[in-house]
Amino acid sequence: MLVDNVTLVVKAGDGGNGAATFARTSMKARGGPDGGNGGNGGDVLFQGSTNVNDLREFRYKKKIVGENGGHGTKHNGFGKNANHIVVHVPLGTRITDVTSGKVIEIETEDTPVVIARGGKGGFGNFKFKSATNQAPTNRELGGGGETKTITLELRLIAEVGLIGLPNAGKSSLLAELTHATPAIGAYPFTTLEPNIGMFGSHPIADIPGLIEGASRGIGLGTKFLKHIEKTKILVHMIDLAGDNPLQAYETVRHEFKEFNPTLLEKPEIIFLNKADAVDAKKAADVQKQFLATHKEVFVGSTHEIESIDAFKHLLTRFLSPAPVDVPRSAIFG
Template sequence: MLVDNITLLIKAGNGGNGAATFLRNGQTAKGGPDGGNGGNGGNIYFQGSTNTSDLKQFRFQKKIRATDGVSGKRKKLFGKNAHHITIYVPIGTRITDMDSGSVIEVTDTTTPFLLAHGGSGGRGNDEFKSSTNQTPMYAEKGTLGEEKKLLLELRLIADIGLIGLPNAGKSSLLAVLTNATPKIGNYPFTTLEPNIGMLGKHPIADIPGLIEGASRGRGLGIAFLKHIEKTKILVHCIDSADENPQKAYDIVHQEFQQYSASLLNKPEIILFTKTDLATQEAIKKNKEILQNKGKKVLTCSIYDQESLDLLKQALENLL
């Protein structure tokens, strides 16, 4: 199961308290203040990683806490600073602070984001001695670490998105173009969650089929449209034997329009699939019907390597 949506509590470490102590030893019965400072609490950072592809790791761990700074001790001993924590999330994760509403998009593997600041260690009484007060009795307490409630949402970042009605052959195409092994079946809604494969260095996403009303929650498609929001190219798959390709095309486009018009502005290749199952006449007629869209129209069969090579070429050119 693709976990693409999760809430998470994070709590940075509290600062350690400063100590209020006085030097006492065999030679000194009434020494001056010697309380050390407390250590700082651990920060919590988020950083992108390519070693994780979804948010599964947080499914059962709903709270992450960094450790507290250690309190100061007598003999001016400073408490240790706590270790910082870095939480690795997939690239394409959007992190929303549910209280402030501020949003961070994780788009690379090199930028750490400080999400919860650890508390500062309190100063020990040694730091408070002055000419007017040589024996301060007080020390600072450490401050509290920040606590935040976060919403983590994952948008897969793919360069190419395969779209179309259910059963159009999207997953089959992903399987022959890439190393991915999606489930393929001769029935609608075989794909229940997005699959990703690599075409050379370009990720391709295969999403569940879209049907009329998807943007209002029918079928499965709408929840996954967000995964193709950021693709550079769409490949619109239509069965070559479809008796009404115009309708097949329009249904998917209408759902796009409802969801986000920006999807309509992406470069799109119209791809008639499964040519081995259709007659030449049907293919020719269908191509003509959609020729007027001003998009590149291609045909392919997963059993026709030449057609797949032409498709790859067209994709490379567009990227």
């Protein structure tokens, strides 16, 4: 289970100000007060939706601002009440008010929840007219809309797990397949915590690199492997330019066996990566060695768009409920 989370500021709309005006025309030198009320500011509501699968849009949108109410005007003109804003989030999103600690879980599509309330519109001076005060000059300013800092948290079960030795290109692949922006580095253990991205509606987890002895706590250990216990598919990334690609594969498989042997039975695509960095003969030789695994073997490069497109097709077929029937070992790169 991985947690996608974001922090946001939500500000509801301010109420419009009441007006302080008098009905003075060429005909009427001393008309009464006629300042209208301000309109109410719009609320910001959150509602569950099955059309939204992740919190991606909030990675860029850090602030949600409601509409302000219109100001009151002369001739008893009332300011417009602002429309409320409804923000759609995936079902299962937990919203926490950072200040109060209050938590709301969005479980259904039915009920929008008000997260920040709009300010009330202020009264215009007409409203203050009384038997004793026929010409009030006072009016109210609109109330400020509430501002809340909230966190949104969504628990996702990864459907695809990217695994392999450090530096194989797992994060590079995640960045190509999804909108996620993981750190990518030419050194081992760039990734220290799992990253998650959405491939369409399928969460993909990029797991920190495993090394020999991980099951005994070497490197970052196997603590992140729990995130892929429920995946449907594993993508095992192998660096073709590495010393012994088949051994790299077996090293990781051995650590799986120690951690949880059922991981060995998951459908798996072996991605022989960095094909651009080796000559075609080397790629073909390594590919041949991998035939013994009886797994789907893909040769390609995360740096090449055709390769990524072909891999997307392959992954989509693996994710589709229909039986997988794909030609083995197409070479790209």
